[in-house]
Amino acid sequence: MSANRSTELPTEMRTRDGRMLPSDAITTVLSVDLLIQILDRIRDPRDRKSWRLVSRGFLRAESLHRRELRPLRRETLPALLRRYVALERLDLSACPSIDDACLAAVAAAAEGLKVVCLARANRLGWRGLEALVAACPRLDTVDLSHSVGVGDREAAALAEAKGLREIRLDKCLAITDVGLAKVAVGCPGLERLGIKWCLEISDIGIELLAKKCPEIKFLDISYLKVTNESLRSISSLEKLEDLYMVGCSFVDDEGLQLLSNGSKSLQCIDVSRCDNVSSRGLTSLVEGNQCLQKINAGDCFPDLESSFLSKLSCVKNTLTVLKLDGFQVSSSSLRVIGGSCKNLVEIGLSKCTGVTDESISELVAICVDLRTVDLTCCHHLTDNALYSIADNCKRVESLLLESCSLITEKGLERIATCCSNLKEIDLTDCGVNDTALKFLSACSELTTLKLGLCSDISDNGLAHIGSNCGELLELDLYRCGRVTDEGLAAIASGCKRLRRLNLCYCTQITDNGLNNLSCLEELSDIELRGLARITSSGITAVAIGCKSLVELDLKRCYSVDDAGLWALARYALNLRQLTISYCPVTGLGLCNLLGSLRCLQDVKLVHLSWVSIEGFELALRASCGKLKKLKLLSGLRDVLSSELLQMLQTHGCRIRWVNKPLVFKG
């Protein structure tokens, strides 16, 4: 932050239409200039929001200071853009109904934009993009991932922005080699490109890209049907640092050989799920790129040959992340890995067979700097493995132990004592008990705790967590059937920053539990599947109190009816994703909900047996323009009017039809 700010501000405060702003109290104490300097050192977005409320001077400072914005609704956009005149980064992915007219208006109002995120803008087309490019000369980065309307014509419009350095077109299924060519020719300075899942793209497009855009540093061609020829083209990119090619099944060892030309620039490579790649290809990759820092070779081939593992010593100075999910590991493999790469910070052995306590202890004895250890589904591991990790890797922050069912609270006690930096631990399906939680509660930095399928967990364990883990952000209690309202009370009183909570099938929870949760203002994602005892009154409490509610799953909550939907429609104004499949709601409640909630974009409405055909027609019409994803029973496809379905499609809504039998569970 330069100290020369005062030269950039106007000497008089004027609004955009030229009115003089009144001077106010705060400027006699501190100039707006200084206020901006102070605001710059306030990091927490909530603190910045309350800053605006202090006085006019503070509001003005904030208006001049703000460089990035993530609006939630289309209606308030014009006012926001008038106030924030210095915006550089705009994220419109949360706004429903962004279309060409809207984008054109936004661009005209915010000419200084450099970074624009338009992910999932299903209604956007080339006209809007043309307007954006024409109005914002400093445009640097555009993200159009998952926008179904984006195809070659849109790519051509985007290519007019010569200065673009980063473009994301992931999952823009309509993009072909033609569109890619337009972008490559139009933006020679391109440094970062994502074309994951753009299945129409072939070797020809990649070849042209590599010729025209020599500055590329980041390239994601995952899941494309490209062959070794594309890798030949890519190998000519001298500045390439990160290459993601997950699931490229048409690429094999010959292709990887082409990428191994002694490059000093390649740092990160992801070839996971490339079925035709073997040890030979990986070996040549490592020999040919000796500055690699991250390798992800998960799920490629089953046998991890020692020849490859010992070749890892070529990158021993730089390699920090190694992911080898799904491999068959021999007793010496991990020792060889440890010997080859002392500096590992992250190791991924998810779903690897043959991982034993001894091999883990050999690995961690050498790789003492490990921070992330993924041992998901390494079923044979016992507490001894945890002892080794705890004794050697004091800096461990993330420990993934899903399905390691032989571990007990003793191993976790050692981990909790030795690894005070522990932030994330996944104990899904491990069968841990309350004593384990007592030990884990000593980790006061814990942010993510997953206890799915641990049916021995009860309120006592949660009380321990609530007492010390004040930083907890995510708690997963999927099918922890012994948890009751008391446990929720303990969590709600101690973990005030909680954002995500999964209580699916914790069938003892009642409305009281939900009342307890209503004090958590940061709670944004709640999953309550199969809770037959909760009623609309509990939902009302949550809707009123959990002000940040964005995602709610109420599938199979057989006692939640229209009253619950009314409460959500009235209070949960930022709700974006909702599942009410199998709930006893009627057309009236549904219609009100879909009509009122302006942000609701993703709804699952399977087996709403009390909603009539007319009810669906009215409700879905009321939501038109906002919905982006909809899940309905396939039987409805024949009875809903084709006019409605057409309208939904034109407005950018993708419908998933499912065929599920009507079965009541629980």
Place this chain on the structure above:
Amino acid sequence: MDMEDDTVQVRENSAEDTEMLELPKDPAEVKASEFIKGESSKEIPVESQQPELPENVVLQSLEKEEFIIKLAVGQQSEIIKNAILDGRGENPVPLLNVSAPILAKAIEFWKRHIDAAEGEDLTEWDKAFLGDLSQEVLFELAAAANYMESKSLLDCTCKFIADIIKEMKVEEVRDYFGIECDFTEEEERKMREDNAWAFEQ
């Protein structure tokens, strides 16, 4: 001794410039390097020789009170650095927006930072130094740091104030600054609504 240190400092700058790795950001530095190059590459008659860099700098506050400090101490402020290095040798450097007691505090801060050992962590000292000041002096010091373009002092004072107010509620912030709320009820309501519904972060 000091003279050698100061001229060495300037020569190092010129070495960077002659390599032309990047354009010098400060026009004053360009002039200094040209001066040095000129010195070493040709004989200059005594009359047209530019004044050598002084060992000490004299700063003049609002009340015309004078403070004498070493060059290295004063260079932590861009305004002072420019005034000396642009060759006009403006001495004393007039700092008409800064009153004497505030200037004294700024000098104290700069001195401590220049005297710090390599890699010494001064955060505790900074906190204690600023914590001792009254609120009025603290704000004036921040304003002075801004005016004198002293990045280290500005950074320190603003962070200190930011840390104080970030924990406070809106009303408490108003009390701290001694100001009233000047929004109408309607405006305040609209803004709270915006905070909740209009945008994230």
